[in-house]
Amino acid sequence: MAFPRNQWYVAAYASEVGDGLLARTICGEPIVFYRTRDGKPVGLADRCVHRRYPLSASSRDGDRIVCGYHGFTYDPDGTCVAVPGQRRVPRTARVPRYTVVEQDSLIWVWIGEDGKADPAAIPRAPWLDSPDYVTVRGMEPLAARYELLVDNLLDLSHETYLHGGYIGTPEVAATPITTEVDEEAGVVYVSRRMKDAECPPFYAKSTGIQGRIDRWQDIEYHPPCLYLLHSRIAPTGVEPGPDGDDPRACHAEIVYAITPETETSTHDFWMVARDFAMDDEEVSRFLADSNRTVVLQDVEALNLLEKVIAAEPEGYQELSINIDTGGLAARRMLQRMTAQ
Ligand SMILES: NC(=O)c1ccc[n+]([C@@H]2O[C@H](COP(=O)([O-])OP(=O)(O)OC[C@H]3O[C@@H](n4cnc5c(N)ncnc54)[C@H](O)[C@@H]3O)[C@@H](O)[C@H]2O)c1
Numbered sequence: 001m002a003f004p005r006n007q008w009y010v011a012a013y014a015s016e017v018g019d020g021l022l023a024r025t026i027c028g029e030p031i032v033f034y035r036t037r038d039g040k041p042v043g044l045a046d047r048c049v050h051r052r053y054p055l056s057a058s059s060r061d062g063d064r065i066v067c068g069y070h071g072f073t074y075d076p077d078g079t080c081v082a083v084p085g086q087r088r089v090p091r092t093a094r095v096p097r098y099t100v101v102e103q104d105s106l107i108w109v110w111i112g113e114d115g116k117a118d119p120a121a122i123p124r125a126p127w128l129d130s131p132d133y134v135t136v137r138g139m140e141p142l143a144a145r146y147e148l149l150v151d152n153l154l155d156l157s158h159e160t161y162l163h164g165g166y167i168g169t170p171e172v173a174a175t176p177i178t179t180e181v182d183e184e185a186g187v188v189y190v191s192r193r194m195k196d197a198e199c200p201p202f203y204a205k206s207t208g209i210q211g212r213i214d215r216w217q218d219i220e221y222h223p224p225c226l227y228l229l230h231s232r233i234a235p236t237g238v239e240p241g242p243d244g245d246d247p248r249a250c251h252a253e254i255v256y257a258i259t260p261e262t263e264t265s266t267h268d269f270w271m272v273a274r275d276f277a278m279d280d281e282e283v284s285r286f287l288a289d290s291n292r293t294v295v296l297q298d299v300e301a302l303n304l305l306e307k308v309i310a311a312e313p314e315g316y317q318e319l320s321i322n323i324d325t326g327g328l329a330a331r332r333m334l335q336r337m338t339a340q
Pocket residue numbers: 180182189190191216217218219230231232240244245246251252
């Protein structure tokens with residue numbers, strides 16, 4: 001399995017992990033997630049050490065999991081504490097425990113050598129858990145390799161062609177971008193600042209801004225998993241104040257977590273955090289429905305592309321142009337991380 005290892009990945013939304021046993025494969029590794037009674041998230045290898053039965057198909061006994069096949073019983077740290085029919089528990093009876101961190105309403109899991117997990121290295125998405133933003137979110141299964149979703153999100157010119165009527169307008173593909181790569185921090189920045197542009201329905205109906213707009217798309221991609229799109233929508237000509245205050249603009253943090261499931265499937269987590277119309281339930285429903293439609297338009301396109309690529313002989317030569325600069329920088333970073 002070729003994935004960047006010794007990296008943090010989003011495994012679930014915090015709200016998904018509770019009393020139940022949640023099965024999720026991350027970078028080809030089957031993991032079962034649950035929460036102990038005192039609220040701590042747990043991740044264990046989802047394979048019983050006895051005959052590989054999935055622990056996620058088993059049952060809890062307090063904070064322990066009792067394998068549903070012959071009853072091996074595991075502690076939250078993966079130690080087997082009881083086996084059927086004998087008092088002695090073999091010393092090697094355990095399942096691997098994953099380092100799991102809950103932050104910014106996300107459940108992050110470390111994939112790699114456990115001793116190297118540093119929670120301080122987890123990239124931040126503070127808007128998701130902030131009283132100054134309201135977030136709608138979802139997750140769609142993608143039957144395509146995660147690299148295709150990285151390419152897609154690093155080059156938003158596709159909005160003009162794939163997402164007309166939602167977030168796409170002619171200006172997105174027509175406006176030049178700037179790309180910056182912070183090799184030290186391992187972050188790729190791509191910016192597109194549209195002036196006097198058409199306001200797509202996704203923003204016209206949610207922000208209430210009428211007429212032409214200035215629209216900023218500032219991408220900040222933290223390979224491998226966290227993608228942030230700082231989106232600023234303002235009546236055309238309105239600029240942020242000198243000290244950064246920007247009351248006449250609307251800000252949306254469009255967050256994606258790109259989590260590989262297998263070599264050819266991906267968990268596509270999507271979130272829209274907004275600082276406008278925060279009490280308006282209808283705006284929340286509208287943005288959730290619209291964004292899910294946008295995500296499914298990408299899923300359909302990338303599932304098709306995955307089939308094409310899977311059927312291609314190795315070595316197909318792609319042609320890249322300026323809009324691909326950010327995506328190519330991201331690929332180089334991911335290739336270096338995978339080779340480590
Ligand atoms: N931020 C960095 O560390 C960094 C580093 C290198 C390059 N860059 C690039 O340089 C450019 C400037 O980056 P920046 O982050 O300093 O941009 P910035 O501070 O000008 O604003 C960037 C984004 O922040 C949002 N924003 C601005 N004012 C806001 C407000 N009052 N409330 C909420 N959101 C607000 C907007 O959505 C905007 O798209 C961007 O193109 C970025 O991609 C940024």
